[in-house]
Amino acid sequence: MFSSGINWFKYAAPQRFYALSGTLIPYCVAVAVIATIVGLTIGLLIAPSDHQQGESYRIIFIHVPAAWMSMIIYLAMAFWAAMGLIFNARLASMFALALAPTGALMTFLALWTGSLWGKPTWGTYWVWDARLTSELILLFLYLGFLSLHAAIEDTRKADRSAAVLAIVGVVNIPIIYFSVKWWNTLHQGASVSLTKAPTMATQMLTGMLIMTVAFWAYSFAVSFYRCRTLILERERHTAWAQEAVK
């Protein structure tokens, strides 16, 4: 049913996306740089210390954005992988693959910064509680996605197998998000949520949200960049790709 109607989707889309993302990257970089400068100025220089945690709370300005991105990128990756699987859309699969390394790095950073925050706050770098363990599983899901993809020779077969893994792994995202509510965890509850007013001081919240904008823009920039390389790699036998690298 879909096979004949979306030829453009299958063949022209990578080339069009290549051009469009090439235009967008400089804007993403600009937003990332400006938001980082403003966010770090607020977070490190202007915001007061936390009355309970002292200065170590400042890790929040990278910990929370990294943790949010680790979950958002996973959802985006699984969504595009599913689109690639269901509609046989090559570009969607490429974008899913382009998102995975950045998602894995965000997950690593959430764990790393969380660990360095945990030591002065809880007295330990690591504890097997629900929030930390489910975030660690997220890292393994990203690494599993990437290794499964790398292990299969046929590119489209690799796309499809990795997509199945990504889709199954989505179940872990609500577990991470709600773990602090469902179980009695050492990890503190959400500082910001959709249902109630934030429990943070305005400057802290502002700095954290601006840093989140920076992390979003950075993630877009690097995953677009990586996706463009994947497109060239897979379209290497087309005239336009050969023209694009001249």
Add this chain to the structure above:
Amino acid sequence: MIYWNSLSDFLQMGGHGPFVWGSFAVTALVFAIEIMQIRRQRRATESSIRDESYATEKN
């Protein structure tokens, strides 16, 4: 407007300097490595496509 009284106050972070700076430094390092890696990958792909199309043109 600036919260700190001195540079050493800022660097010490109330005694939590290693934790705070360890977080920020590793984050910066990870992003720097990722940027270098995607650029290297891009250059490798470009040159392998160029070599290949050059070889085809020659034949």
